[in-house]
Amino acid sequence: MRLLDHPNVVSLKHCFFSTTEKDELYLNLVLEYVPETLHRVIKHYNKMNQRMPLIYVKLYMYQICRALAYIHGSIGVCHRDIKPQNLLVNPHTHQLKLCDFGSAKFW
Template identity: 45%
Template sequence: MRLMDHQNVVSLRHCFFSTTSRDELFQRMPLVYVKLYTYQGTSIYSYCTRSLPQGCKASKSFDIWSAGCVLAELLLGQNQVDLLVEIIKVLGTPTREEIRCMNPNYTDFRFPQIKAHPWHKIFHKRMPPEAIDLASRLLQYLPSLRCSALAGAAPELINRLIPEHLRRQTGLGFSHPAGI
């Protein structure tokens, strides 16, 4: 954390551990903040994968999985203590191949056999379809199926999301298309 120097990264000064009660429920966050924090988080991820020395992040696809977990918790307004169990309730039981791709050390682990649950039934009825779509693309068992951060985004999207001075600073120097 001390190597980070990005407008969306908080500098690490001190850390400590704390515990909370199980099944803690949080107030649902307004969608505009969920969008903002998701953008900031993927922006940080994109910066980290471009700027830090090779080997500083555990895995690009793991970070995308983590972003999906955070997004789902923000959208649901609930902190999932037993997150893997909750994910299996939604995605269904991973196949042996999916387990091997996620972590080759756990191929013999036995998961309960659970069928996938439709994404639209997980969130409240007023949840925008694009939020559900993003969560479903981030939370894929197979790392190769997970979407990437802004590093792989279309130039038009990067132009709309990242201010021009930051595009120049980070080397994402695309020109503005007309009208944006």
């Protein structure tokens, strides 16, 4: 994740290991905070019985394509779990960020 440096990919701020009382080792990742997911934004519009404005649909699609072009072309990663829950959105700036690389593979 430290390799990822793009405005449409969530950034890793810090990582550290911790252990439990049972001596299980955990890797903890501290990621940048983005307040919403695309899933919740879509649910909000549905709840209001409205459609998302086309300008936002286009803006989000453009940013998704930019993120995928970056991870595929620049660092050779296949995300493998793209869904609205894994697309973070800042509701004030409408900047979208791809997150959750738990299923990702290098190719």
